[in-house]
Amino acid sequence: MPQLSSGGGDDLGANDEMIAFKDEGEQEEKIQENAFTERDLADLKSSLVNESEISQSPNAAAVRRGHQGEQRGFLDKHREHLDGVSKQQDGGMYKTPAYPGYPFLMLPDPYLPNSSVSPSSNKVSVVQQSHGMHPLTSLLPYSNEHFSPSPPHLPTDMSQKTGVHRHQSQDLSGYYSLPPGGVGQITPSMGWSPHSLMLGPSGMHPTGIPHPAIVPPTGKQEHEQYDRGMYVKPQVEAKREKEPKKPVIKKPLNAFMLYMKEMRAKVIAECTLKESAAINQILGRRWHALTREEQAKYYELARKERQLHMQLYPTWSARDNYEAGLSGVAGAKSKADWGKKKRRKREKQQDSNTDPGSPKKCRARFGLNQQTDWCGPCRRKKKCIRYLQGGGCPSPTSSDLSAIDSPTSPSPACQRLYQHQRAPSPCCSPPPTSPSTQLPLSLPTHTNSHTHLPLEQSDDKRSNLHLPTTKHTPSHLELSGKHMHSSAMALSAAKAAGLSLKVLTETQ
DNA sequence: AATCCTTTGAAGTAC
């Protein structure tokens, strides 16, 4: 269970996992609630927008902004509504005030037998976004009436096994992110009805629940048809009959994904960005800029998503979608593509790993005490991009450099960006300034081993927050953070003290 | 049309 253990061993991050966010010096200041000041936005824009989004249509931006305005209006309304609802129903999921923008909070805890969302509260119209779905679509529970009350082929043992009433699962199914081409796009106004669910194997979850995590195993076109509830394509169906494919059950969204879903529209509106990659970078920064409390909300939601996912698809495994590539994986357009993709990645890896004798990782080279010298991926426990390439080891530059990449040692991705004369990604740009203070306090960093969050989260006596449990030993910073009232304070203090991440994270 | 890019986190495999 995701936990914040402000009391006993704080496990927000392993000391070897402190992630430096140095690229936006000012960001530390803003670690308060919504966290984004205009200055921050300006920073982001200057580092991202101006570089990568020069050539976009102002008109489109204006339109988008208008759209966002509407959306915000909707959200505000929705939040008002939810504020009331969540107070009644949330049951105190968090001790901190309910996050106003998170409709998930209104959803019943599957573990609470009596928890259910009243139909009225659950009937939230799903507003469609210009890109196909409302950013909060995943956060907006379906109306119950859209579902058949008793899915015919729900595994009979499921509810018994999990102790969850069927009804609840239906309610909870609204948790899931809706694939752009998934049922989530089918709004009440579109005449969505249980009948439209009877569309054949590809559109239906084995449980009979029109779960948004389920997408047809094939490509876009079918998605679109699926969207419209017009899953009528004889040829495709014939194909399907020939090679019956399971509906693809997508992975539950993790905390960051949930956050992205919610915030994407906001970022798009604020930054007039279009490129998802750039947006995601911003979101990544913002994510780190969030306070623990804010992140905890998303971790909790993610936990619930997984929980629900597990309940709905007890037999599903993430591996299914690995393998699904061979039989129609989500994301992969086709079997062949998936294979290609996989192959390509492997080739990449091989290419970059030709010298077995060379230092393999920043971790190995610099050790935990010099994590600020690590390349970004190493800090994120991803594959090292710096020393895999033949051992040529650009001396790490300032520890204040971006956590992602330093200008002197651009990642392959960045190099590629340069090669293609794309606007340099922020990761390739010299970070704005200051060393990061953002570190870890806001990060539920984990140890290298997975932090498989237990679904059963014990009553957290140590903290009112729920972040993934980690096993690390507390670092100085963390200890400091523990004694600080908030990460913002810690960060501010750290900044005021002129402490660098490096200093802060040195523990041994 | 297909793939890339980019982010973090979860969960999988491999050793």
Added chain:
DNA sequence: GTACTTCAAAGGATT
């Protein structure tokens, strides 16, 4: 236990 990989969303950009 550690290291690494894949996938989840998104949509413009690139191939």
